[in-house]
Amino acid sequence: MKILLLEDDGSLGPWLKENLTKIGNSVDLFTDGDKALIAGLKIQYDIMVIDRMVPGLDGLEMIKNIREKGIDTPTIFLTALNDIDNRIQGFDAGGDDYLSKPFALEELISRINALSKRTIFKKNKASSDFLRSGDLEIDLTNRQCFRQKQKIELNNKELMILEYFIRFEGQKLTKSMLLELVWNINHDPTTSIVETHISRLRSKIEKPFKDKLISTIRSSGYVYKSK
């Protein structure tokens, strides 16, 4: 993926560039908003990772300018400003996701991957009320789940988790991403909500069929792969 990275921190910027490049991305690092805006308007990026408080044009204004020109490149705001007002400002300006500092690199990578995929399924959402993944089927209209044509009783939250796993198949979903997507929570409740519900989901969609669809990546997240 071609990534525009706007980060003025002298150590964090190059470190992020290095790590994102290592996993196969091409990263253009900018330390001020004006230069990043020019690049964002001229070059077609797949993702933009934007720090809000940078010299020159700030991250928020830069994205507003980009959106005004009709460019809808998926954008993640990366910032120490983490209260609800700042989040709303970020989304209003045209941001798609918001990650507060300090963060884990794994979390950023997972969000970059998910965001690139989310934009695809956002576009196709109207026609995706029925999801199929291998031998698993979800009827979102009637809130029903089937595996190998057998009906599986899932509660609302379990069904939502499974829906996102299928939509982001093969990609890692972190705990905080699941909390945001399924429970709409932007903080870590420090209880095992995600673990418990995934464990219950597993016991319903994996155990009776004696195979594994969801893999746990230790203290980092989960990946779903269909059979």
Place this chain on the structure above:
Amino acid sequence: MFINLSNLYKKYWRMSAIRQAFVLINIYTLIFLLCWLITNLLIEKKIIENIDKKLSYDIESISLVWQSEKKLALRSSKDSYYMIAPNSYGYVGRIVKGAIFPENIINLKEGFHNVELIGEEGKRLSARVLLSKINSDLFVSAQSLTTLIQINKTINQIFLVSFIFSAIFITIGLFSIARNTQIKISNIEKNLNYIKSGRLKTRIKLKGDDDLVRVSNSINETTQQLENLMEQFKNQSANLAHDLKTPLTSLRLNLEQKISSNKLNKKSIRESILQIDHIINIFDTIIKIARIQSGSERKKFKKIKLINFGKEIFETYGPVIEDRGFKTYYNSFDGSKIKLDKDLIFILVTNLIQNSLKYSKKGTIIGINFGPDQILIEDEGPGIPINQMSKVIEPMYRLKRESKGGGYGLGLSMVKAICEIHNGELIIKNRENKKNGLVVGIKFRNQAI
């Protein structure tokens, strides 16, 4: 001298109570003088009207008798004087009953006039005169205005005495009230200056039950709140520094040991990251509490039914509680819609459930109760000693059993802040008639938020 007076005037003019008293006295004086003037004019008008009527009647009588009998029908008395000119009797210049008409009276036009008659000792005498010409005869009728002047004098005396007395009493009364008010205002100002300079123990002591006393009480309550917050802030900072030093020291030692024993591997680094995350979590929680207390989160309030929200919460937490080896139940009571922030209430419930999970024995019951106007989490844990009930909601306060491990004493502070922003009451009590157990939650009170 002039400068001193000017400064004195400026000084008193700046005192709002004194200024108001001064303005009120001026207004009172103006109104009084106006009333005085109007009363005088009205009485004079009425008396003159009556005199004029009498004079017209008298002229009519004397003219009728004169025309038929050629004699003056009415005799002049002490206050009334009559004359027919020109005639053989020639009253002009004659003293009749102590007064004479001036010689120029026959030159006046017909109608009413105020003229001065000349009394016996040359004293001038104000009178109202009516001149009327019938055929070639001029009839003159006059009425002394002595009574009117007397009435005017009496009225003026009454008004003057009333004004002097009332003005003295009102001035004394108003200035004493103004002085009292001014003393109170100066007292408030002086104490506010003390508070401004950082002496938060200052309290305004005023006697009585007027609005200034109420304002002072409110200022005292605000100062008390400020003092508590400052106290809390000081304690919090000290506790925070202390509590952060512990995990930071352990992190430092851990890394030092690993380096010296050459065991700095992925596992030890991961452990260190977890410790750092823990420290970040403390900061995040403190920031979150501050943000809730500042009221900036109030924008997200929406009216919802607790019974519906409770179902969602139980769907999320029921499995978590069961998986941790506890039993659980969900009770819901239908009620009217409550204005709340779902995210904040979620945090509140999370904190309370976390506490129950942490302190209760496995196999016991943790209950979730929603509605009609309250949310309560009930457990069978050890409860809280009565003497520590009020302290557990203070930031960073930990019960003895907690200091062995686990919490940072921020959970219930967060719960308290969330209750306050919802104008709700924090309920925290040991279970009644039960050996063990605690009931904690929020009761929504006034919804005018």
